[in-house]
Amino acid sequence: MTESISRISRFQPAIAPPADVDAHLYVHVVESRVWIHDEQVSPDWGRHFLGVLDGRAYWGVDVPSDLSLDPSDGAALDLFSLFGRTSEDEWLAAGRAVQIVDWARTHRFCGRCGTPTELAHNERAMRCPACGHMAFPRLAPAMITLVTRGEPGPDQEALLARGVQFRMPMFSCLAGFVEPGETLEGAVIREVREEVGVVVDRVRYLGSQPWPFPHSLMLGFRAEWTSGDIVCDPTEIAEANWYRKDDLPPIPPGISIARKLIDHWLAE
Ligand SMILES: [Zn+2]
Numbered sequence: 605m606t607e608s609i610s611r612i613s614r615f616q617p618a619i620a621p622p623a624d625v626d627a628h629l630y631v632h633v634v635e636s637r638v639w640i641h642d643e644q645v646s647p648d649w650g651r652h653f654l655g656v657l658d659g660r661a662y663w664g665v666d667v668p669s670d671l672s673l674d675p676s677d678g679a680a681l682d683l684f685s686l687f688g689r690t691s692e693d694e695w696l697a698a699g700r701a702v703q704i705v706d707w708a709r710t711h712r713f714c715g716r717c718g719t720p721t722e723l724a725h726n727e728r729a730m731r732c733p734a735c736g737h738m739a740f741p742r743l744a745p746a747m748i749t750l751v752t753r754g755e756p757g758p759d760q761e762a763l764l765a766r767g768v769q770f771r772m773p774m775f776s777c778l779a780g781f782v783e784p785g786e787t788l789e790g791a792v793i794r795e796v797r798e799e800v801g802v803v804v805d806r807v808r809y810l811g812s813q814p815w816p817f818p819h820s821l822m823l824g825f826r827a828e829w830t831s832g833d834i835v836c837d838p839t840e841i842a843e844a845n846w847y848r849k850d851d852l853p854p855i856p857p858g859i860s861i862a863r864k865l866i867d868h869w870l871a872e
Contacts, residue, residue, distance in 0.1 A: 609824060609864045610811035615662075615693045617655040617700060619728045627660040631701035632676060634667045636818075638686060638698045639676035646675075652704045657693050664701030666708065683816055687859045699816030704728070706818060707741045715739060746820045747791045748779040750865040751804055753829035753846060762869055763829070764853060765800060765836070765844035775845075775853040776862045779822070792825050800844045801835030804828060810868065813861040822861045826869075 631654065632639045644651060644665055654662040667675060674680065683702060687695055707730075714721055714732035721730040721739065730739045751763040764775035780795035782788060789807040796804050804827035815822045834844050847853060849870055856862045 608811040609861070609868050610813070611692065613693050613696050615655055615657040615696045615700075619653060619726075621653050621661040622656065625656060625659060625661045628663060629660050630663050630665050631698050632665045632667050632680065633701055633705040634674060634676055634680040635669060636702055636706065637676075637680035637682050638701060639680035640690070640694070640698065650708065652701075652708060654697055654700050654704065657697055662697045662701070664705045666705045684859070696814060699814060703816050703819050704741060711739045742819045744820045745782045745788070745823060746779060746815070747782060747788055747795065747823045747825055748777050748862055748865065749792045749796060749804075749807075749825040749827050750777045750869055751796055751802065751827050751829055752869065756872060758849065761846035761848055762866070763800065763802070763834070763844060764847050764855070764866075766842045768838075768840060768842045770842075773854060774856055775843075775847070776856050776860075777824075777865050779862070781820075782823075788823055788825070792827055796827065797832075799837050799841050801837075802832035803830050805830050810865065811861070813864075815861070824861045824865050826865070 630641050630644045630651070632641060632645060644663070649668065650666040652664045654664050656662070681689070683695070683699055686698055711721060711730040713719065714735060714737050716737040717732060717735045719732050719734040721732050724731040724738065728741055752760055753763070754760040765778055766773070766775050778796055778799050780791065780799070782791040786794070788809070792807045793804055796802060806828040808826050810824045810826055812824060813822045836844050855866050
């Protein structure tokens, strides 16, 4: 019955360029901003292969932070600003560039013995030549949930919340990171209870979205209210309410899986 809300991208991540690709694009990573160029501006800067999109090889270029001038001359954009100005597939490649470059920048030394690391040959890893410790790119699974109450139909309500950290006055789904030792469904039930005090069940997965801020993988769920009144955790949630489909507050923009979860519910 339920269709996935995941978008299957044409961008294909890989660790080495295929032999038959001869067109290249370079995603220069300036701090955490990106600037896409058809040449690598300096051959001295480190680079990482990202993957292939529409027959072109994409590279992430690590622009040193100690340059006196921004080589992009102000053209580099943060990933939020880039969204909508390029294709969603290229945006995913740019997000991968930021994550891979940032990972390499922050894993230059072994976390176990402190020796400078080297890039491994056959996989995406930084390897310690002294003790053999391997460090892989980080991905933090985070779940995001739309909680509904009542039978499907015009009277069904969804729980939307305004987080204390939101930059815009909008209401969204509940989200949180998965803890070590926890299932995804367990994380959904725990986070909903912690953030707004209500008990849910019938947790079901709807789809995922890479979220490179800085290295999350968002896993989208629906869950059904079973009991409890809304009691917000004031350290996380400024306000939360039940909303009918015909009376929604401001909701997140289309970039986010939160919006896809809400749109999926509205379309039911
Ligand atoms: Zn080591």
